[in-house]
Amino acid sequence: MTLPTTPPALRMPVLVDCDTGIDDAVALLYLLASDAVEIVGITTVGGNAPARLCALNTLRVLALVGRTDIPVAVGAERPFLAEPLPHSADVHGIDGMGDTDLEPADESLLDPRSALALIDDLSRRYDGRLRILATGALTNLALAVRADPELVSRVADVVVMGGAAEVPGNRTPAAEANILHDPEGAAVALSAGWPVALVPLDVTMTELLTDEHRERLAASGTRVGTFVAAITDHYVGFYTERFGRRVAPCHDALAAAVLTGEVLPTVFPRIRVEVEYGSGPARGATVCDTRGRYVGNPDQTDALCRVALETPGGFADALVDRLLTLQ
Amino acid sequence: MTLPTTPPALRMPVLVDCDTGIDDAVALLYLLASDAVEIVGITTVGGNAPARLCALNTLRVLALVGRTDIPVAVGAERPFLAEPLPHSADVHGIDGMGDTDLEPADESLLDPRSALALIDDLSRRYDGRLRILATGALTNLALAVRADPELVSRVADVVVMGGAAEVPGNRTPAAEANILHDPEGAAVALSAGWPVALVPLDVTMTELLTDEHRERLAASGTRVGTFVAAITDHYVGFYTERFGRRVAPCHDALAAAVLTGEVLPTVFPRIRVEVEYGSGPARGATVCDTRGRYVGNPDQTDALCRVALETPGGFADALVDRLLTLQ
Numbered sequence: 001m002t003l004p005t006t007p008p009a010l011r012m013p014v015l016v017d018c019d020t021g022i023d024d025a026v027a028l029l030y031l032l033a034s035d036a037v038e039i040v041g042i043t044t045v046g047g048n049a050p051a052r053l054c055a056l057n058t059l060r061v062l063a064l065v066g067r068t069d070i071p072v073a074v075g076a077e078r079p080f081l082a083e084p085l086p087h088s089a090d091v092h093g094i095d096g097m098g099d100t101d102l103e104p105a106d107e108s109l110l111d112p113r114s115a116l117a118l119i120d121d122l123s124r125r126y127d128g129r130l131r132i133l134a135t136g137a138l139t140n141l142a143l144a145v146r147a148d149p150e151l152v153s154r155v156a157d158v159v160v161m162g163g164a165a166e167v168p169g170n171r172t173p174a175a176e177a178n179i180l181h182d183p184e185g186a187a188v189a190l191s192a193g194w195p196v197a198l199v200p201l202d203v204t205m206t207e208l209l210t211d212e213h214r215e216r217l218a219a220s221g222t223r224v225g226t227f228v229a230a231i232t233d234h235y236v237g238f239y240t241e242r243f244g245r246r247v248a249p250c251h252d253a254l255a256a257a258v259l260t261g262e263v264l265p266t267v268f269p270r271i272r273v274e275v276e277y278g279s280g281p282a283r284g285a286t287v288c289d290t291r292g293r294y295v296g297n298p299d300q301t302d303a304l305c306r307v308a309l310e311t312p313g314g315f316a317d318a319l320v321d322r323l324l325t326l327q
Numbered sequence: 328m329t330l331p332t333t334p335p336a337l338r339m340p341v342l343v344d345c346d347t348g349i350d351d352a353v354a355l356l357y358l359l360a361s362d363a364v365e366i367v368g369i370t371t372v373g374g375n376a377p378a379r380l381c382a383l384n385t386l387r388v389l390a391l392v393g394r395t396d397i398p399v400a401v402g403a404e405r406p407f408l409a410e411p412l413p414h415s416a417d418v419h420g421i422d423g424m425g426d427t428d429l430e431p432a433d434e435s436l437l438d439p440r441s442a443l444a445l446i447d448d449l450s451r452r453y454d455g456r457l458r459i460l461a462t463g464a465l466t467n468l469a470l471a472v473r474a475d476p477e478l479v480s481r482v483a484d485v486v487v488m489g490g491a492a493e494v495p496g497n498r499t500p501a502a503e504a505n506i507l508h509d510p511e512g513a514a515v516a517l518s519a520g521w522p523v524a525l526v527p528l529d530v531t532m533t534e535l536l537t538d539e540h541r542e543r544l545a546a547s548g549t550r551v552g553t554f555v556a557a558i559t560d561h562y563v564g565f566y567t568e569r570f571g572r573r574v575a576p577c578h579d580a581l582a583a584a585v586l587t588g589e590v591l592p593t594v595f596p597r598i599r600v601e602v603e604y605g606s607g608p609a610r611g612a613t614v615c616d617t618r619g620r621y622v623g624n625p626d627q628t629d630a631l632c633r634v635a636l637e638t639p640g641g642f643a644d645a646l647v648d649r650l651l652t653l654q
Contacts, residue, residue, distance in 0.1 A: 170618070243622060244621075244622035274500070282609035282614050290500075293494075
């Protein structure tokens with residue numbers, strides 16, 4: 001890979017908690033190519049695929065760019081309280097990576113620690129500076145914060161791809177998949193007391209990867225370009241029915257770009273967010289109090305959560321540009 | 328009042344189920360001035376004020392235009408299952424009519440029948456033609472349809488002011504007041520099997536009455552103009568905080584205009600609607616499956632509910648014009 005020019009020690013330390021997953025893989029590659037952040041550890045959670053498989057998929061992504069030095073720990077296989085939902089093979093393939101016959105990962109490279117132990121270690125090593133990007137169900141973060149309430153003070157902030165504020169859900173009419181996988185866990189993790197930036201479907205469904213983007217990636221002849229073009233074929237195929245054309249949302253990569261600051265949401269208010277975890281039709285909804293919009297300012301200054309409601313657009317172009325800096 | 332020119336027998340028979348209420352009063356006057364519909368009965372429900380007071384307020388409105396011949400029956404004072412919410416004195420005043428020292432109504436003019444008996448009678452008299460406009464909690468309709476499932480076949484359709492599809496609620500971040508007053512009742516009434524048109528906050532919060540409208544009404548010197556200008560002072564006052572300027576939504580009157588067809592929503596898909604009646608933060612939410620928007624067409628052809636998601640605008644002007652045809 002092309003080495004970023006900022007020394008790793010000066011970059012923002014980021015822990016990624018994910019369920020790799022096609023768009024998780026793209027988000028990881030986006031961050032690995034960033035000069036602004038250093039991924040210091042990765043934990044996985046069941047969601048797009050089983051947590052252990054997500055960890056192996058993560059190793060495949062890291063191997064692609066020679067970064068298997070980053071610790072990858074397997075986290076919660078199932079939600080805290082809820083019955084597990086089926087994995088999202090329709091979106092991500094049975095292997096979670098678009099069923100593209102990737103080489104198997106070297107399981108011996110998995111970190112021997114549990115996800116919670118890795119989170120604990122990293123939060124102490126990067127005390128007060130550690131940033132967390134969460135692109136899967138929020139089970140690991142909920143468990144970690146309940147296991148050690150002081151974790152909150154050692155984490156700078158948490159950026160979450162998840163939820164739906166003023167648009168319908170995707171897994172159900174009310175709920176986005178990451179939140180619906182573990183609504184009880186999400187309720188705990190989002191209200192833990194750390195600053196949260198929520199990157200919901202309101203914005204991720206507007207930043208779309210097209211076949212033209214995929215062709216640029218494939219034509220580059222780079223390992224990463226070829227890889228991303230391949231794994232996103234299945235992903236775009238799934239979303240074709242949702243959008244009526246061959247496009248797919250950049251869900252997790254957009255959240256990664258909000259974390260690095262390379263995407264600045266144009267509407268990004270602090271608002272109170274509550275997760276519905278009842279058993280009714282709104283289960284998994286992120287209830288966002290956006291009523292301030294009627295006075296032109298949804299900001300609730302006492303809220304710890306910022307919600308991205310609009311982004312500038314054009315992110316998929318920037319994403320492809322960034323991925324093409326990798327080999 | 329100026330008599331409409333279409334003979335009453337040729338107009339669409341409409342039963343109004345309401346909680347009068349300032350905007351209910353305006354909706355009633357709008358319909359009373361319409362050449363297209365004939366109000367054949369009015370039932371009330373607790374909400375903006377107690378159900379009995381709502382009925383008396385309704386009589387005051389009818390007296391204003393010499394139409395106390397229309398039967399007004401008191402309906403459910405409390406929700407089916409839920410604890411009653413406080414009445415909306417902040418929005419509608421303690422008397423439900425903006426505390427403008429209106430003359431008391433003649434209680435002897437109340438119909439002796441219960442609301443359910445009146446609904447039953449009217450549904451048989453106008454079998455298959457009766458249209459219902461519901462501008463309050465849906466308790467009466469839920470009770471009526473459970474008491475007699477065949478009622479559904481005698482009703483042409485139900486137009487409901489209520490809910491919030493892709494915007495926040497008003498009574499809570501998730502819920503609109505009419506639905507939140509009786510979520511269990513709303514779940515029953517909206518899924519009864521009759522065709523429903525839902526007129527939610529998505530559109531009612533965009534059609535705004537201003538002080539200029541109120542001045543036009545007041546300057547007309549008509550009884551109705553003076554009355555509506557007076558009662559909407561409190562209402563606009565309440566909404567000033569919500570909008571940051573002296574305006575108020577035409578909630579119930581807009582639903583009345585959707586019923587008459589004088590407002591044709593520009594986005595009005597058939598979509599599945601489920602009411603959340605759990606005890607969590609989404610209680611009272613109308614979960615609307617608008618995911619078809621991503622393919623440019625949210626229509627679900629098997630759904631019995633149409634949801635007004637956009638209206639053309641300019642309704643408050645038309646409303647004032649209409650009200651000024653009354654004396």
